[in-house]
Amino acid sequence: MSYNVKDFTADRAAAARVVRAARPDVLCLQEVPRRLTTEFRLPAFARACGLYWAGGRLGTGGTAVLTALRVRVHGTSRRRLAVRFPDRTRGYAAVDVSLPGWLPITVLSVHLSLVAEERKRHVEAILAGLRERVVVAGDINEGTDGLAHRRLAGRLVLASGRQPTFPADSPRSPLDVIFASADLPTVPASEHDLADLDVEDLAAASDHRPVWIDVAATLP
Numbered sequence: 001m002s003y004n005v006k007d008f009t010a011d012r013a014a015a016a017r018v019v020r021a022a023r024p025d026v027l028c029l030q031e032v033p034r035r036l037t038t039e040f041r042l043p044a045f046a047r048a049c050g051l052y053w054a055g056g057r058l059g060t061g062g063t064a065v066l067t068a069l070r071v072r073v074h075g076t077s078r079r080r081l082a083v084r085f086p087d088r089t090r091g092y093a094a095v096d097v098s099l100p101g102w103l104p105i106t107v108l109s110v111h112l113s114l115v116a117e118e119r120k121r122h123v124e125a126i127l128a129g130l131r132e133r134v135v136v137a138g139d140i141n142e143g144t145d146g147l148a149h150r151r152l153a154g155r156l157v158l159a160s161g162r163q164p165t166f167p168a169d170s171p172r173s174p175l176d177v178i179f180a181s182a183d184l185p186t187v188p189a190s191e192h193d194l195a196d197l198d199v200e201d202l203a204a205a206s207d208h209r210p211v212w213i214d215v216a217a218t219l220p
Helices: 012-022 038-049 116-128 147-155 191-195 199-205
Strands: 002-004 026-030 064-067 072-081 090-098 105-111 134-139 176-180 186-188 213-215
Touching: 002 012, 002 134, 002 176, 012 038, 012 199, 026 090, 026 105, 026 134, 038 064, 064 090, 064 105, 072 116, 090 116, 105 116, 116 147, 147 176, 176 213
Parallel strands: 002 026, 105 134
Antiparallel strands: 026 064, 072 090, 090 105, 134 176, 186 213
C-alpha cells in the first residue's frame, strides 16, 4: 500500500483508520514529517495502524516504509535525490521483506519532485539501482503521460492501475502508483476493496488517496 499522509497535518486518526481498513503487510508513506519529530510521530502512527517502523529518516526525503509484525525485514536502505535549493528534499526509503517461507522482495517508497526534469533524473537514479523482485510505490507527481511515469512503465509493470488519487475528496489525477518488476505476479485493489474504505475518512486523512496491490511472492 502507498499513501501520501501530508506531513500528518490533516486528520492522522482518520489516516490510521484508512490503513487499518486496508490491512497492508507493507505500507509505503510519503510526506512523513522530515525533522526530529519523525522519531516520535511516525512510531505513534505506526502503532495506531498496527504496524512497525524499522527506523531511519535522514536522506529519505520524507518517505518511510512500515511493515506488519508478521513480515520479516531483512534490511533497510535510503537515498537522497538531488533537488534545486530551496525546494523540498526528495528521496526514497527501501526495505527487503518476506513472509515466512517466501522469497524476499525489495519495496521502495518514493516521492518525486514537482519539477519534470528533476522527476526524470530521480527515476533514472532509482532504476539504476534496481534488482529483480522489486516494487516501487509512491507519489510521482505526474500522470501517465509524464516522462518519469513512462520511464518507469518502460522498465516495470504498472500494477496499481490508473485510478485517480488526487485530490482525495474528488480524485482526478493518478499521482499515486505502484510499479512492480515483471517477475512478480500482482493483483490491483478491486472496486469491492475500495468500497470498504470510509469516504469521509479518505477526505479527512490527506489530500491523496492510497493505492495498494497484492503480490504473489512465490515460494523458493
